[in-house]
Amino acid sequence: MSEKLTRFFASRWGIILAGAVIGILAPLLQKLGNPPNMGICVACFERDIAGALGLHRASTVQYLRPEIMGFVLGAMIATYLFGEFKARAGSAPIVRFFLGMFAMIGALAFLGCPWRALLRLAGGDLNAILGLAGLATGIAIGVWFLKSGYSLGRATRTYTAVGWIMPLFMLGLLLLRIFQPQFSKDGPIFFSQSGPGSLHAPLLISLVFGMVIGFLAQRTRFCTMGAIRDVILIRDFHLISGVGALLVVAFIMNLILGQVRFGFAGQPTAHSSHLWNFLGMTLAGLAFALAGGCPGRQLFLSGEGDGDAAIFVLGMIVGAGFSHNFTLAGSPDKVVEGAVQVGGLTPAGMVAVILSLIACIVIGFTMREKSAS
């Protein structure tokens, strides 16, 4: 039975099911209170967690998002039910930490992870097209490195307890969300009173939806980066059928819920600075490709015992801190007296995206196995 289910989840219909379920639940989460075109955004939600912990002080983006905890815990439950939990670590952790930081700097320049890029498009935000084009470009560069022998080396089996660290950390965050302690006057835990951070679905719904997605995505290995990578690298259309399902189903759901508005300017939590939407996601796509997974996939992996993926996640959370403390993140378009003011990056943000891109390219060039042709 378990083997049959495993084969189903590994099949074309399995991955389409996972994409479709995300496509249903994300717009529903938006309807139930999450920010517009941000039913689920792994980068944004990790950024909100960084804010809630006080790692950055951007007061509008601070919340302990139960979806993220649900992803890790749901994936962990799936691996235990199917006897697949396997603690492993040791594949160039420090590189993965920095790739996580770079990925977050890129994603926050665009204002979203690949999932949110799809959800933004499904809500009519045409800036997402630039983001997705950038994502594909970054992944294509990553594929070139993979073809020329890039590898972060082997992970090795380790103590089960190592694989438990990330799930336990998530459990700790969940407890902080439930009890909302305040550690000092004007201190953490911070919860936004206005802005996207103040918008959220009820705790239990967020957590359960997150766990359902974590479970399905772990079983099917849903990954947006892997989807594009596999098409370019080996002409394999398996994963991308799940991504397609997500986009189509989310669009239909948004139509039903009245959440579609087409256009570039003034979209919710988005800017229409095209070059930086493109370059931000080029950076993110390259960092994901070099690290072997999109932000969602890294969470699911860290739930199944992958200590290296867990390091990438921590890199993203710390990267979010840097991104907002150093004003590297994109600012959304603003409507002032009826006119749209185009948002985008500060000069510091532009420099950060370029430097991070260069750093990723150096990683790609310098971490190739000699034996590879």
Added chain:
Amino acid sequence: MAQLVDARGLSCPQPVLLTKKAIAAGQFPIEVLVDTVTSRENVRRMAEASGYRVEVVQVGEEFKLTIRT
């Protein structure tokens, strides 16, 4: 003599890439060692889609895939 691909500890897509390289070398059968179900399914899917027969045996907590024409 079987070609051996040791992809244990490597994460995707490397096991698939190494297997493809072995297939391109053209000497069958090919034995691929992997240590996660993800790698097992990815290698199996790629090989089957390319028209090869794949046999999987579990060895302890690892898997050995034998790929034949």
